[in-house]
Every structure is written in C-alpha cells, then in structure tokens.
Amino acid sequence: MSTRIALRSVALTYLGVLVVVPLAMIFYRTFEDGFVAFFESVTTPAAISAISLSLTIVAIVVPLNVVFGLVTALALARGNFPGKGLLQAVVDLPFAVSPVIVGVALILFWGNDGWLGGAFPVIFSLPGMVLATVFVTLPFVVREVEPVLREIGTEQEEAASTLGASRWQTFWRITLPAIRVGVGYGVVLTVARSLGEFGALTVVAGGVAGESQTLTLLVHARYIDDHNTFGAYSAATVLMGLALVTLVLMTLLERRREA
Amino acid sequence: MALAATFLALVVSACGGASDEVGSSNSSESTNAAATDGGGAEVKLSLVAYAVPKVGFDLVIPAFNQTPEGKGVTFSQSYGASGDQSRKVESGLPTDIVNFSVEPDVTRLVKSGQVDEDWNQGEHKGIPFGSVVTIVTRKGNPKGIKTWDDLLKDGVEVVTPNPFSSGSAKWNLLAPYAEKSNGGQDPKAGLDYLSKLIGDHIKVQPKSGREATETFLQGTGDVLLSYENEALFAERNGEEVEHTNPPVTFKIENPVAVLNTSKNKEKAQAFVDFLYTPEGQEKWAEAGFRPVDPDVAAKHAADFPEPEKLWTIDDLGGWGKVNDELFEPETGSVAKIYDEATS
Amino acid sequence: MASLAVPKPPARTRRSLGGGVGPIGLGVATLWLSLIVLLPLAAVLTKSLEGGLGGFWDAISAPSARYALLLTTAISALVALINVVTGTLIAWVLVRDDFRGKSLVNAIIDLPFALPTIVASIVLLSLYGPRSPVGIHLYATKPAVILALAFVTLPFVVRSVQPVLMEVDREAEQAAASLGASGWTTFRRIILPALYPALLGGAGLAFARAIGEFGSVVLIGGGIPRDTEVASQYIAKQIETDRPASAAAVSVALLLISFAVLFAIRWFTKRKDVG
Numbered sequence: 001m002s003t004r005i006a007l008r009s010v011a012l013t014y015l016g017v018l019v020v021v022p023l024a025m026i027f028y029r030t031f032e033d034g035f036v037a038f039f040e041s042v043t044t045p046a047a048i049s050a051i052s053l054s055l056t057i058v059a060i061v062v063p064l065n066v067v068f069g070l071v072t073a074l075a076l077a078r079g080n081f082p083g084k085g086l087l088q089a090v091v092d093l094p095f096a097v098s099p100v101i102v103g104v105a106l107i108l109f110w111g112n113d114g115w116l117g118g119a120f121p122v123i124f125s126l127p128g129m130v131l132a133t134v135f136v137t138l139p140f141v142v143r144e145v146e147p148v149l150r151e152i153g154t155e156q157e158e159a160a161s162t163l164g165a166s167r168w169q170t171f172w173r174i175t176l177p178a179i180r181v182g183v184g185y186g187v188v189l190t191v192a193r194s195l196g197e198f199g200a201l202t203v204v205a206g207g208v209a210g211e212s213q214t215l216t217l218l219v220h221a222r223y224i225d226d227h228n229t230f231g232a233y234s235a236a237t238v239l240m241g242l243a244l245v246t247l248v249l250m251t252l253l254e255r256r257r258e259a
Numbered sequence: 260m261a262l263a264a265t266f267l268a269l270v271v272s273a274c275g276g277a278s279d280e281v282g283s284s285n286s287s288e289s290t291n292a293a294a295t296d297g298g299g300a301e302v303k304l305s306l307v308a309y310a311v312p313k314v315g316f317d318l319v320i321p322a323f324n325q326t327p328e329g330k331g332v333t334f335s336q337s338y339g340a341s342g343d344q345s346r347k348v349e350s351g352l353p354t355d356i357v358n359f360s361v362e363p364d365v366t367r368l369v370k371s372g373q374v375d376e377d378w379n380q381g382e383h384k385g386i387p388f389g390s391v392v393t394i395v396t397r398k399g400n401p402k403g404i405k406t407w408d409d410l411l412k413d414g415v416e417v418v419t420p421n422p423f424s425s426g427s428a429k430w431n432l433l434a435p436y437a438e439k440s441n442g443g444q445d446p447k448a449g450l451d452y453l454s455k456l457i458g459d460h461i462k463v464q465p466k467s468g469r470e471a472t473e474t475f476l477q478g479t480g481d482v483l484l485s486y487e488n489e490a491l492f493a494e495r496n497g498e499e500v501e502h503t504n505p506p507v508t509f510k511i512e513n514p515v516a517v518l519n520t521s522k523n524k525e526k527a528q529a530f531v532d533f534l535y536t537p538e539g540q541e542k543w544a545e546a547g548f549r550p551v552d553p554d555v556a557a558k559h560a561a562d563f564p565e566p567e568k569l570w571t572i573d574d575l576g577g578w579g580k581v582n583d584e585l586f587e588p589e590t591g592s593v594a595k596i597y598d599e600a601t602s
Numbered sequence: 603m604a605s606l607a608v609p610k611p612p613a614r615t616r617r618s619l620g621g622g623v624g625p626i627g628l629g630v631a632t633l634w635l636s637l638i639v640l641l642p643l644a645a646v647l648t649k650s651l652e653g654g655l656g657g658f659w660d661a662i663s664a665p666s667a668r669y670a671l672l673l674t675t676a677i678s679a680l681v682a683l684i685n686v687v688t689g690t691l692i693a694w695v696l697v698r699d700d701f702r703g704k705s706l707v708n709a710i711i712d713l714p715f716a717l718p719t720i721v722a723s724i725v726l727l728s729l730y731g732p733r734s735p736v737g738i739h740l741y742a743t744k745p746a747v748i749l750a751l752a753f754v755t756l757p758f759v760v761r762s763v764q765p766v767l768m769e770v771d772r773e774a775e776q777a778a779a780s781l782g783a784s785g786w787t788t789f790r791r792i793i794l795p796a797l798y799p800a801l802l803g804g805a806g807l808a809f810a811r812a813i814g815e816f817g818s819v820v821l822i823g824g825g826i827p828r829d830t831e832v833a834s835q836y837i838a839k840q841i842e843t844d845r846p847a848s849a850a851a852v853s854v855a856l857l858l859i860s861f862a863v864l865f866a867i868r869w870f871t872k873r874k875d876v877g
Contacts (some may be wrong), residue, residue, distance in 0.1 A: 003701055005787060011695040012707070015687050018753055019710055022725040025735070029728060072631040074623045081628060095807075096860045097643070098814025100834040101853040106644035108649050108850060112350045115645050124352040124589045135638055156724060165604060189715075196718030199816035199834065201617045203841055206352040208305060208337035216720045216817070223821065224473050225310060225495065233728070236721045243716035250716070251709060343842040423843035463742075463826050466842055478732035479824065552801045587843070 002059045023240065027228070030237040040235040049210045050218040051238070057214065058194045061133045065190050066183060069141025076142070077149035094138050102135045103203025124206035128215070132200035135159070137193045141186035148182040149175075192246040195239065215239055302526045303333045308350055308358040309341035309426055310467035311489045315388070319413035319534065322542050328529040340467035341426030348373065355521040358513065360426020360468070363586075365514050377601060378516040387534035387580075388548040389503060390511040391566065392434035395475065395483040397491045398499045402481050405503050407435040410456055417452040417460040418480035420471040422586060422597060426513075429586055431484035432456075432511035432593055436585075437570035448597060450592050457593075458600045461586035466496040473500070476500070483565030486511060487563070513548075561587070643857075649850035661851035666827040670836040671852065675859055677744070677832070678812035681751040682805040686750075689804060690760025690797065696760070697767045714756045719817025722753050727822045742824025747832060750818040755808035762804035763797055770796050799871045806867035810860050 030038050041047065075081075076088060093104075106128060112118035122128045156178075160170045176183075196215040206212040213221060215235060223232035306316065316336065321528040323329035337344065337352075345364035347353045349371050357374070359365055362501060365385070368374040379385035396404050402415060410417055421430035432453055440449030463479055465471040470491060475483035476498055483490075483500070488503035517527045533539045549563050550556050556563070575581050585593040623631070650658050655832075661667060696708055714722065726749055730740040740746040770793055778788045816834040825835045833856045840849035 006727070007691060008695050008699050008701060011688070011692045015707065015710060015756075018749070019713060019758065023713075024719075025729045026725050068631065068634045068796065071623050071627045072635070075631045079628055081625070087632065087635065090639055096810050096814070096857070097866055098816060098834045098837070098853070098856060100643075100816045100837050101646065101857065104837060104846070104849050104853050105646045107350075107841070108640040108645040108846060113846070115641070118351060121351060123350060124347060126674055131638065136641070138635075138638060139724040140786075192716045196638045196716075196721070196817075198718060198720040198820075199838075202816075203838060206347060207335060207339065208307070208335050208352070210335040211305065211337075211353075213337075216718050219718075219720050219724060221338075221818070225467075225469055226313065227469070227473070227492075232724060236724050239718045239721050242712065243718070244666070246716040247709060249713055250712060341851065342844070346842070421750065421839070421843065423845075424839070462829070463824065464839070465825075470739060474742075474824065476732075477824075479742055482873050588843075 014138055026233055026236060029231045033230075038228070038234050038237065041231050042238050044231075045088055046209045046213070047218060047231075047235060048173045050213050050215045050235070053129075053213065054195055054215040057129055057133055058191055059129050061137060061192055061194050064130075064134055065137055065141050066187065069138075069186060070145060070183070073142045073149055075143040077146045078154065091139050092141050094136055097135075099132075099136060099197065100203060101201025102132055102200040106131055106135075106200070106204050121201065123204055124212065126212070128204040129201055129212065132204050133194045133197050136200060137190040137196055140189040140193065141183065144182045145188070145255070146178050148179045153207035163195065181253055183255050185257070188246055188249045189251065277307065277488050297505070301331050301333065302523050303335060304355040304521075304527055304530060306334050306336045306356045306358065307344050307352060308336065308338050308353045308521070309344060309360040309364075310338055311427075311472075311486060312358055312388075312546075312548070313338050313544050315488070315548050318542040318546050319539055322538055323530055323533045326533065328526070328539075329533065332526055332530065334476050338469070339518050340470075342424045343466065354518050355523055355527040356515065356517055357440040358515045360511075360513055361429055362512070362572075363582045364426060365516050366578070368439070368516070368518070373518050373520055374516045376391045379514065381535075383535060383551045384516045385516055386512040386551060387539070388514050388543040388550055389513055390486040390488045390547075390549050391563075392430050392509045392511060392570065393485060393487045393490050393504050395485055395493070395500050395502045396481065398501055400501060400503065404482050406505050407438055407452070407507070410435070410460060411452075414462055415482060416462060416480040417456065417482045417484060418463055418465070418471050418475045419461060419484040419523060420468055421464040421466060422593065425465075425467050425471070425586060427484075427486060427489075430486070430509060430511045432585075433503075433572070433575070433581070434484075434507075434570070436593075437509055437575060438507045438568075439527065442570060443575040446521035446592070450596065454596050454600075455591060455597050461600075470556055485597070486549035487549070495547075502540075504566055508566050508569060510569050510571045512572065618809050624692055626714050628862055630858075646850045646853050649847055649852040652850075657847065658851045658854070660853045661848040664848070667833065667836060667848070667852050668827045670784070670808055670831050670833045671855055671859070673744075673831070674813055674833040674856070677687055677747055677751060678809050681748060681812045681827065684748075684752055685755055685759040685808045686801055689756075689808075690763055693760045693763040694769050697764060711760050712815060719754060719815065720820070722818040723750060723821035726753060726818070742826055744830055746787050746822045747830055750822055751812040751815055754815055754818045755811050758808040759801065759804035760813065762800045766797055766800040769791070780865070794867050802867050802871055804834065804865055807825040809863055813856065813860050 012246060023207050072091065076091070077083065107123055108114050109124040110116055110120060110128065110131070120127070122131065157170050160174050165173070191240045198220070201214060201217055202220070205214065205217060207217050207221065209221065215238065219232050219239065222228040222235060266422055308316070313336065320334055324332065341364050345357070345359055345367050348357060349367055357365065357368065365374060365378065367380065369376055394404060396402065398432060402412070404410065404415065409415070409504035419431045420428040422432060435452055435456065436449040437443065439452040440446050443449070465474045468485060471483060472485060472489055474480070476493065487502065487504065490500070493500050495503070515531055516530055517524060520529050535552065537552060537555055540550040542553040544550045544559040544562065546556055550559065570583060572578055583591065585591045588594050589598070615658070617655055653660070662671065673817065683813055692711065696704065726740065727748065729736065730738050730746065730749065732739055732741055740749060774792050775788050778792055783791070818840065819835065823830045823832065825831045833852060837849045837852050840846070
C-alpha cells in the first residue's frame with residue numbers, strides 16, 4: 001500500500017514540477033496586475049492582428065487538410081495500388097521532420113533562389129505560412145480517419161450503390177457520418193498544431209507586426225524584440241487558453257468515440 | 260471548463276470587436292489613435308529595421324503623424340538582426356523603408372536593385388541617427404571593467420551577438436579593433452586582440468543586438484557590448500545594469516533608405532525626410548540615440564558625453580573596405596577568427 | 603505512427619469504389635503530398651549536395667555543427683529514456699491507482715500536445731530562469747534543454763503504455779503474487795514483457811519529437827554553440843546568417859538520424875510481434 005502512495009507521489013511530483021507549477025506561474029504573472037492589464041495587453045492592434053492572422057491561417061489550413069486528408073485516407077484505406085507503402089510513409093514524414101527544417105525546405109523550394117525561382121510570392125507572406133502549417137499538420141486528419149475507414153468496411157457503401165445511390169450520395173449519406181468523429185478529432189489536432197506552430201514560421205514568416213506576425217511569433221517578438229515580458233506572458237496565456245479549449249474538445253470527442 | 264469558455268469568449272470578442280483596426284494598425288504596442296482620422300487616402304508603410312530602434316520609432320512615428328505629410332500614415336514594423344532582416348528584404352519581404360545597423364546591409368539591397376544607388380548622397384549620407392559602442396556591466400561594475408583591455412582579464416565572459424547576422428556585433432568588434440590597430444594602420448595588432456577576445460571570452464552567439472541584451476539580462480556573462488542607446492534603454496527599464504563608455508570607442512551610424520520597389524515612395528521619402536528635421540532629431544535624442552543635426556546634438560550634449568577618441572568607419576577606409584577585409588564570410592579576417600573559434 | 607499490418611481488403615471492381623476516390627483521387631493525393639512535403643524536402647537534399655559529398659561532409663563536421671548534432675542525439679536519447687521510466691510510472695498510476703482528481707491528471711498529460719512550444723519555453727523560463735521565484739536557475743544549461751524536451755515529449759510513452767497496461771492479464775499477476783513473487787518481480791517478469799512494444803514505440807516517438815524540437819528550447823536553452831545549441835537552432839542560425847547550403851546539410855543529417863531510429867524501432871517492434 002505504501003508503495004502505491006510512493007509511486008503516486010513520485011508521478012504527481014514529476015507532473016507538478018514539469019507542467020502544473022510552471023503553468024500556474026504564467027497565470028500568476030499574467031494576472032498579478034489584474035484582468036484589465038491583461039486585457040489591454042492582448043487587445044493592442046499588434047495583438048489583435050496576430051490573433052486574427054493565426055485564426056486566418058487556421059481557417060485556410062483546416063479545410064485544405066480535411067479535403068485532401070479525406071482523399072488521401074480513402075485512397076490509403078480503400079485503394080490497392082503500387083507504391084502504397086511509400087505513400088503511407090510520406091504521410092507520416094511530417095512527424096519526423098523538425099519544424100525548422102520545414103521552413104528551410106520551403107525557402108529552398110519556393111524562395112527566390114529556390115527550385116521555383118521565386119515564381120510565386122510565397123516566402124514571407126501568407127501563402128508561405130499556410131504551406132508551412134499544412135506541412136506540419138498534414139498527418140492528423142489522414143491518421144485519424146484512415147483506421148475508422150478500415151473498421152467500418154465497405155459493406156454499407158456497397159449496399160447503397162447497389163440500391164442505385166451515386167458515389168456522392170454514398171459518401172455524404174454513408175461514409176461521412178461514420179467517420180465524422182474521426183474527422184472532428186483530426187480537425188481539433190490540426191487547429192491546435194496550427195495555432196501553436198512556431199519553428200517553421202520563424203523561418204518563413206516575415207514577422208512584421210500587424211502583417212505577418214502570428215500569436216506565437218508575437219510571444220517571441222514581445223519577449224525578445226520588445227523586451228516586454230508581461231506582454232509575452234499575456235499572449236502566451238491566450239494561447240494557453242486556446243490549448244485548454246482544444247483539450248476539452250479532445251476529451252469530449254474521445255468520449256463520443258468510445259461510446 | 261468555465262475558464263476555457265471565458266478564454267474562447269475573450270478571443271472571439273477581441274477579434275470581432277476590433278478586427279477593423281487590423282489593416283491600419285501601427286503595430287507598435289503603443290497605439291497612436293491620432294494617426295487615423297478616417298478620411299483622406301490612408302497610406303500604410305512597411306518598415307523593416309534592425310533589432311533595437313523600436314524605442315525611437317515609437318516616439319518618431321506619432322510625431323510624424325502630427326505633421327501635414329504624416330497625417331493618416333500608418334506603419335507596420337519588423338525588428339530583428341540587421342543582416343537577417345536585410346536577407347529577408349532581399350528575398351522578397353514586402354518593404355517600403357529599411358533601417359539597418361550597418362551600411363553593408365543596405366548595400367546588399369543596392370546590389371539587388373531594390374535601393375537606388377544614390378540613397379546615401381544626401382547631406383547626412385543616409386544616416387539620420389547613430390550611437391557609440393559601449394560597455395554594459397552588472398550594477399556596480401563588480402569586475403571593474405572600463406576599457407577594452409579589461410575585457411581580456413581572466414575569467415571575464417563577454418556577450419556580443421553573432422557578426423554574421425547582427426550589425427551590432429560588427430560595431431562591437433570594430434571599436435577595439437580600431438583602437439588596437441590605431442585606426443587600421445596596424446591590422447595585425449587589432450586582429451590579435453580580436454583573436455583573444457573571440458577565442459577566450461565570447462561564448463554565446465545571440466542573433467541580434469536585442470537578443471544579446473536579453474541573454475545578458477538573463478544572467479549570462481560579465482560584460483555586454485552594445486549600442487549606447489540600448490544600454491540607456493535597459494537602464495531606463497530599471498534593469499540591474501550600468502554602462503561605461505570606454506575612453507576610446509567607435510561611432511555607430513545607422514542608415515535608413517527607401518526601397519525603389521515601394522508603392523508609396525513619396526510618403527516613405529517624406530517619413531525619411533522627417534527623421535532629419537529638428538523635431539525628428541529631437542525624438543531620436545529623447546530615445547537615447549545620438550542625433551546628427553548639430554543644433555539638436557548641442558542641446559543634448561550632456562546626455563551624450565564625447566569620448567576621448569571616437570573612431571569612425573571612414574577612419575578605417577569605409578564600409579566597403581572593412582566589410583571585404585574583415586567580415587566577408589569565409590575570407591574576411593574577423594570572419595575567419597570567428598569561424599575558427601565558434602563554428 | 604507505425605501503421606499496423608491490416609489484412610488487405612478483397613480486390614474490388616471499380617464500381618465498388620463507392621466511398622473510394624478512384625484513380626483521380628489517388629492522383630490528387632499524390633500530387634498534394636508531393637507539392638507540400640516531398641518536393642520541398644527534395645530541394646533540401648539537392649541543396650545539401652550542392653558542394654558534392656565533400657561539401658556536405660564539411661558542413662556537418664564543422665565543430666559546432668557536429669557538436670549540435672551529437673548533443674541533440676544524446677539529449678533526445680536521454681529524454682526518451684527518462685520518458686520510459688516516468689511515462690511507465692505515470693501510466694501505472696493512472697491505470698492501477700485510484701485517487702481524487704485522477705481524471706484531471708489524466709487530462710493534464712495531453713496538455714503538452716495542445717500547448718504551443720514557444721509557450722512551453724516561456725512557461726519553463728518563468729519558473730526556472732534567472733527571475734525564478736524558487737531560486738532554480740537553469741537558463742542556458744543542458745538541464746534546461748532536457749527539461750524543455752521532457753515537457754514536450756511527456757504524452758508519448760504514457761499514451762502508448764496506458765492502453766496496454768489496461769489489458770495486461772491480471773490473473774497471471776495474481777498467480778505470480780500468490781506464488782510469493784514480490785511486486786517488483788511480478789512487474790519485471792509479467793508486466794514489462796507485455797509493455798515492451800508500446801514502450802519502444804512511445805520512446806521512438808518521443809525521440810523523434812525531441813530531436814527536431816525548436817520552439818520549446820529557443821528561449822530557455824540559450825543556444826550557446828558547443829554547449830546548449832541544439833541542431834534545429836544551429837540550422838536556423840545558418841539560415842539567418844545566409845548559409846543555406848550548410849543549413850540544408852545539417853537538416854539532412856538530422857533527418858537521417860531520426861529516420862534511422864524510427865526504422866530501427868519499427869523493425870524491433872515487428873520482430874516482437876512475430877515472435
């Protein structure tokens with residue numbers, strides 16, 4: 001019995017020292033001067049622009065990932081073609097690539113001296129930030145949906161098409177409802193990762209306040225370039241709040257999936 | 260849960276409520292509401308600058324907005340390591356005005372055709388303000404560091420940024436180099452000093468002058484080499500540091516240029532011109548930068564003590580020569596010392 | 603990450619691709635993955651070989667590049683190991699123990715997944731930096747890097763071990779206990795072997811994550827060359843100082859290390875599955 005208490009204490013202490021106390025510390029630092037100071041700090045024009053840029057990126061990345069993620073998941077789960085193993089590996093690739101390398105890759109491919117010779121104005125503007133975010137979030141929807149697709153099998157879909165349903169009808173009426181929790185989970189993960197991306201963006205984003213500065217870049221710029229520690233804490237707290245929302249959504253979806 | 264909901268509401272309301280300001284944000288944390296009075300053609304200029312002049316632009320921009328030309332002009336700003344910023348502009352970061360720490364970072368844009376060749380033909384040669392290289396220590400200067408020789412004392416750790424990305428780093432190395440080489444006449448003596456300094460006393464390589472400050476304030480090192488204005492900035496922020504201008508030091512000149520690719524060249528030029536006006540110069544002086552206008556400089560003489568000897572880049576033969584001989588990656592003598600010691 | 607070998611669905615006629623996407627869909631998926639992932643990475647590879655193999659070797663064997671790569675690999679391995687111990691412990695407590703607030707603790711495990719890495723860095727710095735209220739100064743030290751990486755990799759081992767632990771055969775344990783085996787012996791002989799694949803998988807993911815990590819290290823690590831500068835910081839520095847070929851070479855080296863480890867782990871776990 002005492003072993004159990006000891007194990008529990010060690011585990012909880014580890015979590016406390018590593019996660020809980022530092023987070024509490026930021027909350028304290030953010031709100032020690034009251035809520036108003038925090039609110040003012042996260043509603044400066046630069047902060048609002050950073051928040052809206054981060055949300056804009058999410059709004060572009062999520063549909064892209066859902067559409068292409070579904071196509072890829074369907075191809076992987078249902079298709080049978082040469083090179084499928086390779087495609088599987090490519091989907092997982094972003095998990096193994098450092099965000100900084102993602103940024104380097106985009107510069108060397110899209111940039112002025114890159115393969116495309118700067119034919120498209122991608123680096124240091126919104127498309128570059130979107131491409132970087134799509135890269136790092138690419139596996140989420142595929143990896144959440146693909147196993148579900150395998151699990152539900154094709155019987156219902158085949159039945160529907162025997163009864164004369166078109167491909168689209170079958171997809172909308174049969175397939176999509178079956179995988180929607182998986183899609184939802186993938187979307188939540190994508191949103192969280194998109195809001196939090198930093199390494200790739202430091203390389204490809206211009207970081208111009210009010211233009212090409214996301215929330216994560218704002219945290220860094222305030223901490224370093226503005227020497228504004230409190231502002232950085234406040235912006236970090238907004239991101240932490242968004243992370244908490246994500247966590248709650250994840251837990252809710254988890255429950256539905258198990259139900 | 261309730262907490263999370265509050266956050267969501269907060270973020271949503273923040274975006275919904277004020278997103279109309281986004282396009283016209285001044286972006287600096289201090290808002291200048293007077294700037295936008297609706298009517299008229301609104302112009303937004305993009306300013307890409309080196310790491311530390313934000314404190315100055317925060318004063319200058321509102322002052323510019325008070326003038327007829329500056330009415331309604333807003334700015335988006337970016338600050339970072341001078342060399343890195345220059346690289347970004349060269350590779351396509353949309354920009355109207357650049358303000359770098361060192362001239363070669365502008366020269367790069369002249370070579371790429373983004374800045375006109377005659378950018379430095381004006382009265383002040385494209386330099387609206389500057390500073391001097393200074394020695395920043397912990398409060399009370401516990402190790403008694405006042406001169407360039409003191410930096411080489413045993414066990415003194417010096418914080419200065421990476422000269423391949425930072426302009427500040429170049430100034431910081433040029434100051435003792437100029438003294439030891441007697442204005443470049445004895446390069447070997449200068450380089451010997453730098454070898455010792457870089458090899459034995461510089462351990463960190465922050466990206467920019469501001470990151471170097473941050474590194475120092477986080478507790479690393481005994482000495483920070485920096486701009487005088489940056490030292491004043493840290494002191495005014497109540498940080499536990501103090502600065503000593505060494506008796507022999509170096510004149511820092513920070514260039515400003517308008518890009519010829521700018522869509523608002525006239526407004527951009529008007530802003531740059533404003534920097535040289537007495538009002539503009541006054542603001543730079545207030546922010547801790549040394550003004551170039553002699554009258555304004557005379558007024559602030561007490562704030563900016565003259566060192567015994569102030570070397571300039573021209574004494575060393577100008578930036579073209581200095582950059583080729585000392586800082587050119589892989590071939591410059593200082594670059595080689597740095598690579599040997601740190602790569 | 604390791605895609606399990608699922609029995610292939612029976613071959614179907616094109617008509618039955620009802621929910622499938624057909625050749626066009628496959629083409630779209632391939633094109634998408636190529637444009638987003640493969641071609642940019644290929645650009646890194648060619649850039650790294652711009653100066654031939656010799657140039658590549660020079661770039662990655664420059665003293666501070668080599669140090670950064672070795673440091674990153676060593677610290678990532680150490681962090682994976684820390685995770686194996688603490689992750690198993692936490693999973694054990696979550697599965698076998700019962701106390702008030704357990705579900706909250708369970709939720710906290712996922713926080714590092716949801717939390718942006720730059721926030722992780724600033725969070726750790728506020729507590730363990732020079733302005734630390736508890737008097738612990740880790741800024742710009744190797745322990746700071748380890749701490750940051752342990753933070754972001756926390757969920758991997760816990761989440762891979764937890765479900766397996768739930769399914770471990772309790773009867774075998776009880777039998778062992780009734781035969782007089784101590785708790786530790788039971789754990790080592792009965793439970794640990796069952797956890798093996800999950801532990802390896804989780805540790806592999808933690809390693810892969812740690813080796814490429816940037817955001818959480820950037821503020822608290824200090825980035826001191828040949829001391830605390832990790833590979834991703836070195837790569838970013840090379841880009842900032844306009845040395846893209848060197849950045850590309852170190853990137854390729856880092857990718858090779860992480861692929862090698864992931865493949866090795868996949869191979870080991872597969873063998874375990876078969877045996």
